Amino acid sequence: MSDLLLENQNARKLIKTLGLPIPVPERLARAKGPYEERRLDDKTVLVCGTGALSAVLAEILTKAGANPWVVGESDAVLEPYNGPGEAWARTPRRIEPGDAPEGERIDAIVFDGTGLQSPDDLRQLYDYIHPWIRRLNRSGRVVIIGRPASDAKKPARAATRAGLEGFARSLAKEIGANGSIANSVFVEDGAEGRLGPVLRFLLSPRSAFISCQPFHVTNRAKGDEAPDTHVLGGKVALVTGAARGIGEATAELLAAEGAHVVCLDRPADDAPCSKVAQRIGGSALLVDITDDDAPERIAGELEERFGGVDIVVHNAGVTRDKTLGRMKPDAWDMAVDINLGAVIRITDRLLEKDVLRPGGRIVCLSSVSGIAGNRGQTNYSASKAGIVGFVKALSAKLAKKGITVNAIAPGFIETRLTSAMPVAIREGARRLSAVGQGGKPEDVGQAITFLSTPGAVGLTGETVRVCGGALVGA
């Protein structure tokens, strides 16, 4: 069932005219087509804070086509912006600290908190962002950047750094009704060069349904420079469960970036799976991933036909919901085996035989229920929380080879699965997110696609929720 409050113009108007106390969710701006060279074209980005990243931010933002407004007391703050500004004809503008000038609006706020030392410094969040937060346009973006708390030597400094994450999460709930999102990014010392793609993604419409999330940019995985457009040219990608829903959306997006996508699904889904493969110029691979010989067959096919694989998206999954007391053992086995067992077996095989090439990307599907828990989903949650542990452990092992391993945890996404939910629960689930609506399969696909790009090399071992800032979950 489609979302009445979002899709039905008349219902939206009626509620607004009658002044009913029903919050009407904002339609989220989404990206069309493949990665653009100037992803932030003409977006006004307010840059504030007192960190060490100004030169990095100047380059990232101007090159991406944004108009940087830099908060500071003197023109010295514009210094790093002038060169790139001339190169890309994006002249920086200086903004006086304090009240926002009358009538001015912005599309995004980037707060550089890498210089914060003590809890008192957290006041900067208030000082810089308070005057502007109500000037944020619809589908706006807030990104709070800091250093990882775990790297701090002094507990007080760790506390300060950790504080940024809580701020971003709460701010996200405030601005969600406007279709806006807020996230935090923690950049390891020396990994600044890897911030660009992450920041461009979070400031672009491609991150429409990602809110309240912390990202950790590190130097752990090896990797070279990353292209800005046609980011997956020449890559081979495997997507399991590609016949429909999130898998289908992901396959399409990966193909749009230039990847050759091998669409895997059960033999019973031959027709829809082949259709997807044909539409995107990929290949179909019909395998039941729970079969004993599935890992061998998949590895063999990829090796033989493509000489290996660069991107593996473990998307296939099932739910077999029952409270534990009523659950049959089959239901347990099936959910855990498909969602977790098969993922591990296939990955292991691809690694053993070196089918996954150096610089590869593994993205596994976890779930918000796996993180937050959900009644009737003990089996499912066990498997999906297992994924979180799996990517963490595996990422450490594969960093040397430049392979990143991450998980995506979707919240409420409008798919076949969720349209079968009882109306009241579905309606509730939609409105529990900060943006007051469910996500689309393409939102998850965008996140998976981003983690599959060479530019996302700074992110590994992460579990990224695509949940619109859902109330539940960590």
Next chain:
Amino acid sequence: MAKKKSNWGKKQRAVIVTGVRTPFVKAFGKFLKLDSIDLADLAVRALLERTDLPHEEIDSIVWGGVILPALAPNIAREVALDLRLPASVEGMTCTRACASGLQAVTLAAAAIERGEADVVIAGGSDSTSNAPLNLPQKAVHALAPLAFGKAATPADYLGVLSQMMPITEILPKMPKIAERTTGEVMGESAESMARRNEITREAQDHFAERSHHRAAEAIASGRFDDEVTPVEASGGWVYADNIVRGDTTFEKLSKLRPVFSKDGTVTAGNASALTDGAAAVLLMSEDKARSLGYKPLAALRSWAYVGVDPADQLLIGPALAVPKALDRAGMELKDMSFVDMHEAFAAQVLSVTKALASKGFAEVRLGRSKAVGEIDEDNFNVHGGSLAIGHPFGATGARMITTMANELASSGKETALLGICAAGGLGAAAVLEAVH
């Protein structure tokens, strides 16, 4: 006729012998009845008459055009046939938006340098007045089967008629100069470049005034007599360019209203006008030129074509093409005796010169520590540019080549730099050197 000796594979220098163009005339005016091929005929005929070139010496014609005649897009070949040149004079027509004329010249030079040909006429023409009005695909798909198919029955006509609703979907589409990928009209691109590069209305109007004054002076002094041929159009003889306004002033220009946005800066006065015209250039291998008794004017030392993101600064291309061409020539901007930049819009020229002078631009976009350089006003578009002279898309490159080649020959100076921006985010540049 004796069989020509083949120079295939022989390295030889290509030189510019001469160039001539029709007057450039405001679209929907005196050249209304002359299409792109007619205009090309006029320019090439004048070139042949002025040089007394034996027709059998010509190897080929390379022509540039943007709005190509739909029924005979290979203008070059049509010119050869119209002018009764020997059947052996082959022809090809190229298109690279507003750089098409320069493209034709560099193709000709490349063919000569490769030993493929010894004598090539290159040039370009465009007639905005004769831009075809296209029927929407819906109407084409409905009508074409009748035109190309078997004899149609009344029932077939009825069937076609029934597809022709609503009427708005089958009306011809107005042609406009808009980017296919972004839908942006070029004036809007210029407007956004003015805003991005902070080019003021005043600066644009001053630049336009200067262009008109310089062009008017060149015409009045007879400087263009060698390179412009009077032509006979249906309404009588046309002797000179008719867009240029020698009496315009900054004050007059600043009274014009912006065209593309209410609070914009781009006006009819600081943008190039839709123009009809043609320009032709005669290129030869140096040996051939000398053996036929011609004194070459100049040679192409290098050239470069680049592409930039059309969704960003559509017309900034020359800022990247210029350093590339200079590098290939092994020279620097300050070595150039003259710089001639196509003036699509004053805002675009000033954006390009600003980028060339910017250290930030050089560092980030060219990976070099120093700016490409400032252009000396005195040597820059010395006889005005497209704002005043007009801009028949395909002809402009050949016009600039001719003017600069003559300038080098008459001044005794050494080098000239050309820069052209083009739709699609293209940029072009070339370095000319004197031939002694």
